[in-house]
Amino acid sequence: MTRLWGRASALLGRSGAHPGTSGRVSTSRSHADLDRLSSHIILPSIHVTDEEMARAAYQDRGLYLARQEMWDQLAQQIRQADHDRTATPGGESAAMLLAFGARSDVISMAEDALHDGVAPKPDGIDAFESVAQEHPGAYPIQLIVALAHLDMFWAWHAIPAANTLDSAPSKARHHAGRAHALLEGLCGFEEDAPSLVAAHCALSGALSTTARGHEPRIADHFEDLIDLDPASPRHMRALGAAMLPARMGSYRELELEARRTAVRTGDVWGAGAYTWVYFDALAQDAGALTLLDAAFFVDGLHDILRRRPDQHSANLLAAFCAVTMRAGIEVAPADRTARATLHDSLTWILRDHLHELHPLIWTQALHRPGAAPLPSRKALISEGRRTALHAIAAQFADDIGRGQSIAFSPSGMYMLPSP
Structure with a gap:
């Protein structure tokens, strides 16, 4: 596939200068120096994005309908979202967000109890079970209750304070x-419901931790899911994470599934599926660089942004290149070239695609989910903005040092004389 470095009309500055192309973020510059350089970057910051609003709207709708016990209406809306493949601007499934909102009250109370080292009361999950019995033919209701049980499984399995309770192993298995019992017999293809297949994939991941020697056909489940809903990058990202050695695969299986997925979805994503499958895997395990075809990955970055030229995608991929693939992360010597190749893509993503900053995306690239309690939203936004501006400032430090300011607009990145 053709690899594009950038459109010349967007790269040339209004003053006729051309921004630097070093592609290396300096690790020797101090925070104070980067703060000074950042003051020469003109980039609008969006604190509440369309993606956030869309996710919140679906989750809030699911929560409201569950609280009002409007189960038939909730089931109908999940069915419709599945059938229409309704998604947020960033590709998150509306059906799954509705289901998440519906169970969020029950799960948050249970997780709070487990964080305190107390076994949660069964009232909430028992009430869900009663609802499932009252709606035996409604797959969306069975889905909500099954996913609630999976949330409870992971809470008992992963919350440190829960492991101090003697009942933890048996509760997790229960x-x-x-x-499994709720999802058994429900077929995502028959129902035209990607959410059901996604739930089966999540179930396979849970079952693989409960019994030695259990080998769910996780890659087959994900193949079905991606074939049913190829436009969603979330499924491909989840596949890659599942293929890591620490989960249910190996680096060789990860590479194989990334290539197979790219072949099957070429008409939708070009090479983009290869990149999506590796995306979360690389964020979780730098060892995944071992078999990575870096040039193919970069082709995929180009193809994703050609097909999804929105600012959510541009920020997501820029943050990955700048933060996840930054210089200084611990990688094997043989993998450093691949890491640097991915990191260098930051330059053309900034030049050709980014024109507004979504700070929370950059913060998410810094914080692995569940690693530690997160600070306030305001602090996360501030941290994300500073991280992004430091990465951009380091990328174009030579240009700024020559008296230029870096400005971003929908027509491209350009340079202006500093005031």
Whole structure:
């Protein structure tokens, strides 16, 4: 595939200068120096994005309908979202967000109890079970309850304070078993419901932790899911994470599934599926660089942004290149060239595609989910903005040092004389 470095009309500055192309973020510059350089960057910052608003709207709708016990209406809306493949601007499934909102009250109370080292009361999950019995033919209701059990499984399995309770192993197994019983016999293809297939994939991940020697056909489940809903990058990202050695695969299987997925979805994503499958895997395990075809990955970055030229995607991929693939992360010597190749893509993503900053995306690239309690939203936004501006400032430090300011607009990145 053709690899594009950038459109010349967008790269040339209004003053006729051309921004630097070093592609290396300096690790020797101090925060104070980067703060000074950042003051010469003109980039609008969006604190509440269309993606956030869309996710919140679907989750809030699911929560409201569950609280009002409007189960038939909730089931109908999940069915419709599945059938229409309704998604947020960033590709998140509306059906899954509705289901998440519907169970969020029950799960948050249970997680709070487990964080305190107390076994949660069964009232909430028992009430869900009663609802499932009252709606035996409604797959969206079975889906909500099954996913609630899977949430409970992971809470008992992963919350440190929960592991101090003697009942933790049996409780975790119970919830995994109930999820299996609820999903058994429900077919995502028959229902035209990607959410059901996604739930089966999540169930396979849970079952693989409960019994030695259990080998769910996780890659087959994900193949079905991606074939049913190829436009969603979330499924491909989840596949890659599942293929890591720490989960249910190996680096060789990760590479194989990335290539197979790219072939099957070429008409939708070009090479983009290869990149999506590796995206979360690389964020979680730098060892995934071992078999990575860096040039193919970069082709995929180009193809994604050609097909999704929105600012959510531009920020997501820029933050990945700048933060996840930054110089200084611990990688094997043989993998440093691949890491640097991915990191260098930051330059053309900034030049050709970015014209507004979504700070929370950059913060998410810094914080692995569940690694530690997160600070306030305001602090996260501030951290994300500073991280992004430091990365941009380091990328174009030579240009700024020559008296230029870096400005971003929908027509491209350009340079202006500093005031």
